[in-house]
Amino acid sequence: MLDHSGPTDNHLHAWDRDHFFHPSTHMAQHARGETPNRIVTGGEGVYIVDRDGRRSLDAFGGLYCVNVGYGRKSIADAIADQAHKLAYYHAYAGHGSEPSIELAKMVIDRAPKGMSRVFFGLSGSDANETNIKLIWYVNNVLGRPEKKKIISRWRGYHGSGLMTGSLTGLAGFHNLFDLPLGPILHTEAPYYFRRADRSLTEEQFADFCAARLEEMILAEGPDTIAAFVGEPLLGTGGIVPPPAGYWPKIQAVLKKYDILLVVDEVITGFGRLGTMFGSDFYGLEPDLITIAKGLTSAYAPLSGVIVSEKLWKILVEGSDKFGPIGHGWTYSSHPLCAAAGVANLQLIDELDLLANVREVGPYLRGALAEALADHPLVGEVRGEGMLAAVELVKDKADRVFFDPPNKVSVRVASAMLERGVIARAMPQGDIIGFAPPLCLTREEADIVVDATRQAIEAVAASL
């Protein structure tokens, strides 16, 4: 057994630098010890604690995933009970476990109308890979092999695999990886604050986005476009709610050209907008829904694809013609993760977290706006449900952005951390993101707002 018994020994820090390849990390600086590392050991409610005893209010819920908060005993017990009973059995060829079947039923009961079945995976990325394969399979079954291209948006985030990293519309996830791959196209980001033509109203900008989409479909040929993939509101691309009227206009274009709608609800699924799904919030009619994060509140890795009745019928027809579907993961619907999912969804109901989102989410955004909207560095305070963002600008009147090397948002996020609050410097642009656990209280929201204001003032003074 390795010895890492006390908070003062630094074996783990050294081993971390020497052996651990961290995701989304500056590898050289980490290995050389130039950037801080953090070994997190515990969590309770909205707080995490590290090995050095530092406690932080996690206003990003891990990676917008610890929706019920840290330290929930009922979920830990459910995982442990299932581990004692049956840690694993696969789901191939009609097998299953009690919690995986129960969870499938619970998900469909909560899903928007018209949804029929759930395929379980482990991550948002693999679920979006499943989506693409199902879309291609369906169009092959329907005898339209040309209809295969998929349109996503610039600034969309759909994962970091090969196809899902291609769907993602952020340069940092493409560069040096030879992405995006062939059949993926990107259309206009519905990002009103950054619109090129500042004379447009929100409705006009939404018309513009729909027109750009239609132009792309016509230029490529409608018979080649299979699906459109989008998050209800842009997440990692900047936490940006769509402009008024966006989704009805986009859905009209998709219907006109018989293009499937995949709604990526990895962030918005299970309550983040105060409704069970973002599709309910925006009135979307998805053919496929991607779920992950909030499905288990990250107590165990689990994702899923919710398939509409319309597509399910075609999949059934496909298996009658071609045999069992050749798609699955060893850990699809892993019993421990499914047990976590069942306990997590029960907890969301018991604590009425959706009501808390509807109350505390607007309170958090209102308090952020009140504290910051007049600050010369703050271009916009925005969000929806329990999601918020503060976008920083160099010149407010002319909407001039900082040059990326200034790393202004990274500096604000680290100044916040010094004040005991975790927010996320979003990867593209100077945007501070907030996605706290759905159980955040007003008092905790006040702490977040205070730290944000102080941090912005400290960084502004240093510029």
Ligand code: PLP
């Ligand atoms: N889709 C969305 C909307 C996401 O926000 C994410 C992750 O942040 C993913 C997909 C990918 O999920 P994962 O990191 O579990 O692969």
